[in-house]
Amino acid sequence: MDVNWAQVLFNSAITGSLYLLGAVGLTLxxxxxxxxxxxxxxxxxxxxxxxxxxxxxxxxxxxxxxxVTFFTAGLVGLLCYxxxxxxxxxxxxxxxxxxxxxxxxxxxxxxSMGAIWSWKPYYFASSWAAFDVGPLRVTGLxxxxxxxxxxxxxxxxxxxxxxxMGKAIRATSSNPDLALASGININKVIxxxxxxxxxxxxxxxxxxxxxxxxxxxxxxxxILPIFAVTILGGIGNFYGAIASAFIIGLAENFGVVGxxxxxxxxxxxxxxxxxxxxxxxxxxxxxxxxxxxxx
Amino acid sequence: xxxLLYGLDLLVFxxxxxxxxxxxxxxxxxxxxxxxxxxxxxxxxxxxxxxxSQIGLPFYLCLIxxxxxxxxxxxxxxxPALRLRADYLAIVVLAFGEILRLIVKSEAWLAGGDWGLSxxxxxxxxxxxxxxxxxxxxxLVFSCLLICFVVAQLLSNSPxxxxxxxxxxxxxxxxxxxxxxxxYKVQIFMLGSAMAxxxxxxxxxxxxxxxxxxxxxxxxxxxWIMVLVGGPANNWGVLVGAALVEVFERGANIAKDYIALPxxxxxxxxxxxxxxxxxxxxxRPQGLFKEIPIKTRALEAVRHAREQIKGEGx
Amino acid sequence: xxxxxxxxxxxxxxHFGGVYAVSGVSLDVRxxxxxxxxxxxxxxxxxxxxTILGLYRPDGGCIYxxxxxxxxxxxxxxxxxxxxxxxxxxxxxxxxxxxxxxxxAARGHQGDGLFNSLFLRGGWQSQERELIDxxxxxxxxxxxxxxxxxxxxxxxxxxxxxLELARGLMAKPRLLLLDEPAAGVNPVVGKKIFQKLxxxxxxxxxxxxxxxxxxxxxxxxSWVYVMDRGKMVxxxxxxxxxxxxxxxxxxLGAE
Ligand SMILES: Nc1ncnc2c1ncn2[C@@H]1O[C@H](COP(=O)(O)OP(=O)(O)OP(=O)(O)O)[C@@H](O)[C@H]1O
Ligand SMILES: [Mg+2]
Numbered sequence: 010m011d012v013n014w015a016q017v018l019f020n021s022a023i024t025g026s027l028y029l030l031g032a033v034g035l036t037l038x039x040x041x042x043x044x045x046x047x048x049x050x051x052x053x054x055x056x057x058x059x060x061x062x063x064x065x066x067x068x069x070x071x072x073x074x075x076x077v078t079f080f081t082a083g084l085v086g087l088l089c090y091x092x093x094x095x096x097x098x099x100x101x102x103x104x105x106x107x108x109x110x111x112x113x114x115x116x117x118x119x120x121s122m123g124a125i126w127s128w129k130p131y132y133f134a135s136s137w138a139a140f141d142v143g144p145l146r147v148t149g150l151x152x153x154x155x156x157x158x159x160x161x162x163x164x165x166x167x168x169x170x171x172x173x174m175g176k177a178i179r180a181t182s183s184n185p186d187l188a189l190a191s192g193i194n195i196n197k198v199i200x201x202x203x204x205x206x207x208x209x210x211x212x213x214x215x216x217x218x219x220x221x222x223x224x225x226x227x228x229x230x231x232i233l234p235i236f237a238v239t240i241l242g243g244i245g246n247f248y249g250a251i252a253s254a255f256i257i258g259l260a261e262n263f264g265v266v267g268x269x270x271x272x273x274x275x276x277x278x279x280x281x282x283x284x285x286x287x288x289x290x291x292x293x294x295x296x297x298x299x300x301x302x303x304x
Numbered sequence: 305x306x307x308l309l310y311g312l313d314l315l316v317f318x319x320x321x322x323x324x325x326x327x328x329x330x331x332x333x334x335x336x337x338x339x340x341x342x343x344x345x346x347x348x349x350x351x352x353x354x355x356x357s358q359i360g361l362p363f364y365l366c367l368i369x370x371x372x373x374x375x376x377x378x379x380x381x382x383x384p385a386l387r388l389r390a391d392y393l394a395i396v397v398l399a400f401g402e403i404l405r406l407i408v409k410s411e412a413w414l415a416g417g418d419w420g421l422s423x424x425x426x427x428x429x430x431x432x433x434x435x436x437x438x439x440x441x442x443x444l445v446f447s448c449l450l451i452c453f454v455v456a457q458l459l460s461n462s463p464x465x466x467x468x469x470x471x472x473x474x475x476x477x478x479x480x481x482x483x484x485x486x487x488y489k490v491q492i493f494m495l496g497s498a499m500a501x502x503x504x505x506x507x508x509x510x511x512x513x514x515x516x517x518x519x520x521x522x523x524x525x526x527x528w529i530m531v532l533v534g535g536p537a538n539n540w541g542v543l544v545g546a547a548l549v550e551v552f553e554r555g556a557n558i559a560k561d562y563i564a565l566p567x568x569x570x571x572x573x574x575x576x577x578x579x580x581x582x583x584x585x586x587x588r589p590q591g592l593f594k595e596i597p598i599k600t601r602a603l604e605a606v607r608h609a610r611e612q613i614k615g616e617g618x
Numbered sequence: 619x620x621x622x623x624x625x626x627x628x629x630x631x632x633h634f635g636g637v638y639a640v641s642g643v644s645l646d647v648r649x650x651x652x653x654x655x656x657x658x659x660x661x662x663x664x665x666x667x668x669t670i671l672g673l674y675r676p677d678g679g680c681i682y683x684x685x686x687x688x689x690x691x692x693x694x695x696x697x698x699x700x701x702x703x704x705x706x707x708x709x710x711x712x713x714x715x716x717x718x719x720x721x722x723a724a725r726g727h728q729g730d731g732l733f734n735s736l737f738l739r740g741g742w743q744s745q746e747r748e749l750i751d752x753x754x755x756x757x758x759x760x761x762x763x764x765x766x767x768x769x770x771x772x773x774x775x776x777x778x779x780x781l782e783l784a785r786g787l788m789a790k791p792r793l794l795l796l797d798e799p800a801a802g803v804n805p806v807v808g809k810k811i812f813q814k815l816x817x818x819x820x821x822x823x824x825x826x827x828x829x830x831x832x833x834x835x836x837x838x839x840s841w842v843y844v845m846d847r848g849k850m851v852x853x854x855x856x857x858x859x860x861x862x863x864x865x866x867x868x869x870l871g872a873e
Contacts, residue, residue, distance in 0.1 A: 044391060045391050045394070045395060093582065096586070097585060097586065100586070102589070104389070104390055104391055105336070105338045105394075106585050106589060108338060108340070108390075108391060108394055109528060109532065109581060109585065110581070110585050112340070112525055112528070112581075113525075113577075113578040113579075113581035113582050113585075114578065115578075116522075116525065116574050116575070116577060116578040117574075117575050117578035117579060117582075119574075120571040120572075120573075120574040120575045120578075121571070121575055123568075123571045124567045124568055124571040124572070232399075232402075233403075236395050240392075240395070273410075274410035276406055276409070276410055277406065277410065279402070279403065279406060280403055280406065282399075283400070283402075283403050286395070286396065286399060287384055287396065290384040290385055290388065290392060290396065291384045294388050294392065
């Protein structure tokens with residue numbers, strides 16, 4: 010078997026960027042609101058559909074699609090939190106109740122999207138020229154994705170380190186009580202996180218949709234790696250999420266080479282995330298957070 | 305008479321999902337375990353039954369093996385997560401269900417891939433009408449349901465039931481009172497998985513064909529609705545919940561042939577399920593029927609004596 | 619009198635991030651009697667108890683019970699050895715009745731096992747009858763006789779504390795750690811409880827009590843430890859300790 014290892018490495022960066030965008034909202038809202046939002050997958054799906062409608066159906070192109078999708082999905086995420094999770098938590102819902110509520114929300118969103126856009130898959134009208142850079146085959150779409158992920162990492166890092174709000178988010182996600190005591194407006198922090206998290210998930214959805222297909226399960230199809238990133242990175246830990254997204258990206262792309270060598274179905278690439286998830290829980294349930302104490 | 309067959313078929317489904325609801329109730333209702341991958345153990349039971357029946361094992365051995373295999377997987381999958389918070393277990397089992405479906409889909413040589421497996425019925429009597437056939441199935445399914453129900457009732461009304469409820473309420477306090485919470489949780493998880501395995505076997509032999517598409521996460525969610533609507537920690541309640549949800553699903557199926565809706569009814573049905581759950585969580589988290597306190601003979605005797613004294617005093 | 623050593627703690631430390639909740643604490647508790655632990659708010663008393671109980675892993679030091687090192691045991695094993703605790707903030711099973719809360723604590727209930735609960739129903743049913751009688755005694759002691767079948771969640775704050783105490787007694791402890799058992803309880807009942815503890819302490823149970831109402835505690839305790847900011851600052855008989863400058867320092871320094 011002839012393997013272009015450089016390409017595998019590049020693909021890992023693509024996958025890692027995608028998972029980072031997809032998971033960052035999940036891990037931060039999980040840390041702040043103390044429950045995993047299973048409906049996060051639906052924000053990804055929503056992004057794919059919105060991106061398709063704006064970019065391809067209305068023909069407005071990728072940049073506009075990215076911006077509009079980010080803000081629309083962000084608003085949806087915010088409304089979900091304000092309308093469902095926050096009031097439920099106020100009523101004293103347990104973590105299990107909140108998780109069930111997120112699954113219920115997930116079904117409402119998924120089947121609503123099924124009703125609006127139907128269950129027939131769509132594909133982006135592909136207009137991305139592929140070109141070769143050395144041994145690599147690259148398309149403009151992937152360069153966009155990587156640029157956005159790197160941009161996100163830089164902006165978030167600067168935001169977390171330099172701004173007051175960023176310091177608040179770091180304080181809050183590692184110790185909500187402490188933040189409360191030091192007079193940080195934790196509520197505002199949580200709202201912003203839900204907005205940005207859902208928006209970024211939707212951006213990830215556009216790329217995922219462009220890579221595969223756009224249908225009501227676009228997001229659910231990658232729920233395993235998204236959760237693996239969250240757990241491996243340490244719940245609520247941004248820097249951990251960056252590291253684990255690229256670790257899982259590498260594991261998946263090299264794993265696929267291995268699966269093909271073994272003659273197994275490549276659909277098992279999802280199984281790689283599952284194995285990483287289980288190993289993390291057995292070895293170190295806090296994940297990589299220990300390396301990134303201060304996030 | 306078509307309608308009768310339809311009703312009998314509905315009863316079989318209520319019975320099978322009743323078992324699943326009872327088993328989730330043991331896990332979530334009584335012990336506070338968030339099993340978000342119920343469908344995984346249902347799948348294991350179904351595929352074990354199908355594979356073993358193909359090599360000619362009698363149906364009861366197939367059912368029992370399905371329960372055992374499901375229990376063993378329940379043990380293996382829950383061990384890494386049970387000592388952690390409830391959310392870890394939820395994520396792991398949910399993921400496990402997705403992986404299992406992937407496996408039976410991919411491994412055509414073993415599980416038939418997308419085409420699935422065909423299963424012979426548990427009890428086939430040649431030359432009888434479909435009605436009798438259904439009645440035999442109902443008898444089989446409801447005997448299994450009865451066993452599961454009795455076990456659940458006996459367990460929940462015993463000192464053991466007291467311990468698992470205590471673990472649900474405050475596991476740290478329960479552990480400080482000498483209860484090895486990990487052991488209890490593993491036991492309950494295995495028992496619940498075994499019951500789900502039996503339900504899977506019954507399902508496989510009733511449908512006589514199983515495909516991966518039957519085991520989507522929506523099944524897990526449906527069982528959760530049954531338990532939450534019926535009333536967690538109330539075995540009678542969750543049976544009512546199972547019946548209500550099954551009847552609603554059928555009703556929705558019939559209605560879509562007669563009523564013109566602006567939304568495709570199969571989408572609408574799940575949207576309504578989601579809304580229903582949110583309404584329950586907001587306005588009636590205890591479900592239709594409240595938790596029944598533990599009843600043992602000794603407790604009842606004391607309660608009775610106290611009420612009499614109160615009666616005489618007042 | 620010959621006093622056997624029951625609990626021995628050497629240089630115990632427990633940190634939370636940068637907070638040294640307990641640092642280098644050593645103490646002995648010998649068999650019998652009521653032992654006091656006092657100190658201002660936040661001095662580490664509850665943390666010390668929770669560490670003894672196995673709820674926190676110590677960051678340093680050793681805990682011995684009956685000569686056996688118990689640092690690395692989990693809390694159900696520590697219960698098995700005979701150490702029981704009643705929490706400062708009651709951790710009751712709120713959706714369960716007062717009686718069921720008591721029965722969970724019972725030691726060696728045969729029906730606690732999966733197999734027995736299903737198949738040996740005769741055995742545990744008769745045992746349960748005896749346990750219920752014992753539970754009723756303690757319930758009457760803490761004056762909850764009218765609430766036997768009420769849910770624990772329906773109790774008032776003071777009643778919750780009392781049930782927490784009764785539940786600890788139900789567990790037949792050899793050493794019972796009581797974290798402010800009389801907080802929020804009316805003083806008359808508080809006093810009555812301490813009298814009962816004194817009687818029980820003559821029958822093989824040892825009590826180690828955190829209490830802010832020094833006037834009650836000092837009437838009953840035979841020895842008192844004083845903590846301040848995570849450290850053990852002094853110890854002694856109650857009548858002597860009231861004259862100890864370190865004792866005043868701990869309380870006045872904190873204010
Ligand atoms: N779980 C925890 N996480 C972080 N800090 C803690 C934790 N538990 C206790 N602390 C800190 O440890 C110190 C000791 O607390 P502790 O509750 O043991 O004091 P205490 O003597 O019981 O006080 P009180 O008399 O108010 O009950 C305090 O500064 C407290 O804030
Ligand atoms: Mg305290």
